[in-house]
Amino acid sequence: MPQAFPTTAGLRVGVLALLVLATGVSQAATTLRFAHFWPAGSAINQKVFKAWADTIETESDGALEVQIFPSGTLSSADQSYDATVNGIADVTVTAQGYTAGRFPVSQIMELPGLTKTAVAGSCLAQTMLEASGAVAKEYRDSHVLFLFTTGQGFINTRETAVRERSDLEGLRIRRPTEVVGAMLRSLGAQSVGMPAPQAYTAMQRGVIDGTTLPWEGMKTFRVNELARFHTEMPLYRTLFVATMNRNSYERLPDKLKQVIDDNSGMDWALKAGRVFNAEDIAGRKEAQAAEHKIIQVKDPLNDDQWGPPLKAATQGYLDDLEARGRPSHEVYAQVQQAAKACSEQ
Numbered sequence: 001m002p003q004a005f006p007t008t009a010g011l012r013v014g015v016l017a018l019l020v021l022a023t024g025v026s027q028a029a030t031t032l033r034f035a036h037f038w039p040a041g042s043a044i045n046q047k048v049f050k051a052w053a054d055t056i057e058t059e060s061d062g063a064l065e066v067q068i069f070p071s072g073t074l075s076s077a078d079q080s081y082d083a084t085v086n087g088i089a090d091v092t093v094t095a096q097g098y099t100a101g102r103f104p105v106s107q108i109m110e111l112p113g114l115t116k117t118a119v120a121g122s123c124l125a126q127t128m129l130e131a132s133g134a135v136a137k138e139y140r141d142s143h144v145l146f147l148f149t150t151g152q153g154f155i156n157t158r159e160t161a162v163r164e165r166s167d168l169e170g171l172r173i174r175r176p177t178e179v180v181g182a183m184l185r186s187l188g189a190q191s192v193g194m195p196a197p198q199a200y201t202a203m204q205r206g207v208i209d210g211t212t213l214p215w216e217g218m219k220t221f222r223v224n225e226l227a228r229f230h231t232e233m234p235l236y237r238t239l240f241v242a243t244m245n246r247n248s249y250e251r252l253p254d255k256l257k258q259v260i261d262d263n264s265g266m267d268w269a270l271k272a273g274r275v276f277n278a279e280d281i282a283g284r285k286e287a288q289a290a291e292h293k294i295i296q297v298k299d300p301l302n303d304d305q306w307g308p309p310l311k312a313a314t315q316g317y318l319d320d321l322e323a324r325g326r327p328s329h330e331v332y333a334q335v336q337q338a339a340k341a342c343s344e345q
Helices: 008-026 044-059 077-085 106-108 117-131 133-139 178-186 196-204 215-220 246-250 256-262 265-287 307-323 328-342
Strands: 030-033 062-067 089-093 143-149 153-157 172-175 190-193 210-213 231-238 238-242 291-298
Touching: 008 133, 030 044, 030 077, 030 215, 044 215, 044 256, 044 265, 062 089, 062 190, 077 089, 077 238, 106 117, 106 178, 106 238, 106 307, 106 328, 117 133, 117 143, 117 215, 117 265, 117 328, 143 246, 143 265, 172 178, 172 196, 178 190, 178 231, 178 307, 196 215, 210 231, 238 246, 238 265, 265 291, 307 328
Parallel strands: 030 062, 030 089, 172 190, 172 210, 231 291
Antiparallel strands: 089 238, 143 238, 153 210, 153 231
């Protein structure tokens, strides 16, 4: 039998179907894999990271979708930055200090005595990223969205009330970064490095006697369930980076890059800081409700017993960086000035 040829109407329907299919393919959403180590139900995930993801999806009209992998499910806390640089994740939030030695200039902002709140610390971090070439240079292998910090971190112990510097002698205290480790050693404690999510299990098993964490971390990672003593002797603030794989950003069309750009920078740094501030308040109230003992050292740098070792450790860190060719003293002076400006936040 002779082969039947399609009618004109049939051709039109076929072409229309192909156009619809092609349009559907061109409008397929780009999925960004977002890795971090906070629990899914935490305020930090819900009010910062999920809020950012929802905003990206809304402002891109669905052209960008964000799939969040909390609790280190895509990459562990100490591997997250490299995982994003290498494309395992498209976006990550992690602590700079979890990648030891990679961000030493940035970690100058973790030194004690600079800011009192997470909002002021986040303002400081983002300001220095934008103002200091020495800080920005450390992130040249990724596309930074924003920097932010915790509030002040301090000492939390299970069995020992730390009232005097001598009470720390020999105690095994978890530290988040080597900068904090140097502070603890200067005070006589044994420094044990681990990411925050491991602190609960380590304390429960007796691997550590206590941990350095801000109130937010004590609540988020449930360490308030174990630590009954809290010495509010401000040691540090943990610095975090929210960043994106450079190729994942560069391959986006300009209008979608603009969506990312519009949700980067100081506004989001301060939003994160405000959530941390609220969680610090909630974490402290949680400990008070459980009738924990809270000991305050209000101005440790000018305290006769706490101040000298902390100042010596600070100077030692800066001198070591300077000896390795990093402009640490110059950056520290800039950090101090930025901290004063950000204290009004």
